[in-house]
Amino acid sequence: MAAIAGLAKEKGWHVSGSDAGVYPPMSDYLADLGIEIAAFDVENLRSKPDLCVIGNAMSRGNVEVEAILADGLAYCSGPEFVGNHILPNRHAVVVAGTHGKTTTSSILAHVLDIAGQSPGFLIGGMPENFEGGARLGKGEAFVLEGDEYDTAFFDKRSKFLHYHAKTLILNNLEYDHADIFPDLDAIKLQFSHLLRTVPNNGDIIANADDKHLPDVLEKGCWTPVTYFAEYAGSYTDGDAEWQWQCLAKDGSKFCLYHKGEKVIECAWNMIGVHNVSNACAVAAATTKLGVSPAMIQKAFERFAGIRRRMSLVGEARGIRIFDDFAHHPTAIKGMVSAAKHAMRSDGKLWVIVEPRSNTMRSRIHQERLPQCFADADMVIFTPASDRSLAVNEVLDAGLVCKNIGNHAQVLESAECIIQELSSHAQAGDDILILSNGGFDGIHQKLLKALQDKG
DSSP: OHHHHHHHHHHTOOOOEEOSOOOTTHHHHHHHHTOOEEOSOGGGGTTOOSOEEEOTTOOTTOHHHHHHHHHTOOEEEHHHHHHHHTOTTSEEEEEESSSOHHHHHHHHHHHHHHTTOOOEEEOSSOBTTSSSSEEOOSSSEEEEEEOOSEEETTEEEEGGGGSOOSEEEEOOOOOOOTTTOSSHHHHHHHHHHHHTTSOTTSEEEEETTOSSHHHHHHTOOOSOEEEEEEOOSSOOOSTTOOSEEEEESSSSEEEEEETTEEEEEEEOSOOOHHHHHHHHHHHHHHHHTTOOHHHHHHHHHHOOOBTTSSEEEEEETTEEEEEEOOOSHHHHHHHHHHHHHTOSSSOOEEEEEOOOSHHHHBSTTTTTGGGGOTTOSEEEEOOOOOTTSOGGGBOOHHHHHHHHOTTEEEOSSHHHHHHHHHHHOOTTOEEEEEOSSOGGGHHHHHHHHHHHHO
C-alpha cells in the first residue's frame, strides 16, 4: 500500500493515509514522499476524499471502513487502483509465485532500467538500486510483484488478477496463506484464473523444476510458454524442453544457458541458489523484452539487492547481524543454507525466527520447519502468537526446536534473545534474524547491546 500511495502521488493525486502502526523501511519511505499517516479516525475522512483506496488488511468494523460505506464515499482496492489508473497502455510484466517475487521483480526492473527502457514498477519491498518500491517510469514496461493474497474484504480474488499481465513469470507454487486458502488446490485455482488473463501475444516464463505448476498450466493456457530450470547437463527440445538453464554452487557466481549455449557468466552481490533461479527467470523474460544477454549480465553485476533480504544490519565485536524477510519453510531453508555458505570464518551461524505471519503462526508447517535448519549451528524461536487461532491450531515452537536438536531453543521475547546472544555469540559468528515484521526493533537493539558489551 505504501508503494501504491507513492505511485498515486507521482500520478498527481494528493495522498494521505491511515494505519494502526508503520515501521521501517516503509515508514521512512512514506515520510520521504511527504505522505502523512495518521491513526484510524473518522475525522481523517471529513475532507470527503475523491477516492478511498482500501488495503486488504482492512475489514468491516474498522472505523474508517464503516464511515466510507455509511457516507457513500468512492472506494476501491489497491490492486484495482493500479489496474485502472496506472496500467492502461502499459506492458504489464508480472512476477508470481510463493517465493522470490520481491527479489525477481526487483532484478527485472533493474535489468530493464540498465537497458535504458525506464520501466515503471510496483514492488512490495525496497530495491537498493532505486529510491523506493514504486515509480511510474517513462517506458512501456511496468513490472509488478504479483501477489496471490486476496485483494480486499470486498474482493476475494487474488491481487494479481487486477494487473492484466502481458508477460508473466511463474516462479514456483507451494501452499501458503493458510488464513485465506484452505488448501493448495485453492491457490492453483487462482493461478489458473491468472493464466486466463494473459493474451495470446504475450509470454509466460515458467519454472520447469516446480512440481505444482504443470497442474495449473494444464487447466488452460492460451499463451506461449518459455521454461527455465536448473542445469541438467544437456538441452532437450521436445515435450520436456527448457529453453533457459542455470548453474551455481552457492549463488554468488553462476552461469546461464540458453538452448544449451552458455550466454551469461557472472558474479554478483547476492547469495543462494534460489536467487540464481530468480535471475534465470529474469533473463528469459527480459530477452523477450529486447534486452541482450550481455546487457543482462551487466545489470546482474550491478544489482545491489533488496532491503530486508539478507541485509547486513551491522557488525560489532566481530559478529555480523543479518536481517531477512523469509517466512515460509522453503524460503527459510534456502536462506539458512545461503547464509552458512556466505560466512567468512568457521564461526557459528545463529538463526533467530519470529513466526509472525498467519501461516507461520499456525501448525500448517509444524512438520516441515525442523528440516529447514540443517546448516544452522544455533537456532532460537520465539513463541507463536495465538491471535485469532485456537490453542490446538498454534505452532508448537517448543516441539519444532526439540525436533531440530539440542542446539535449538525457544526464548520468550526479543529482550531474552538479545541477552542470550550478547552473552554467548563470539567473534566470527553470524546472526541471521528471520521475521516479516518489526520484531520489536531487535536488530538495532542487538547491535547496540553487542557494541556496549564490547
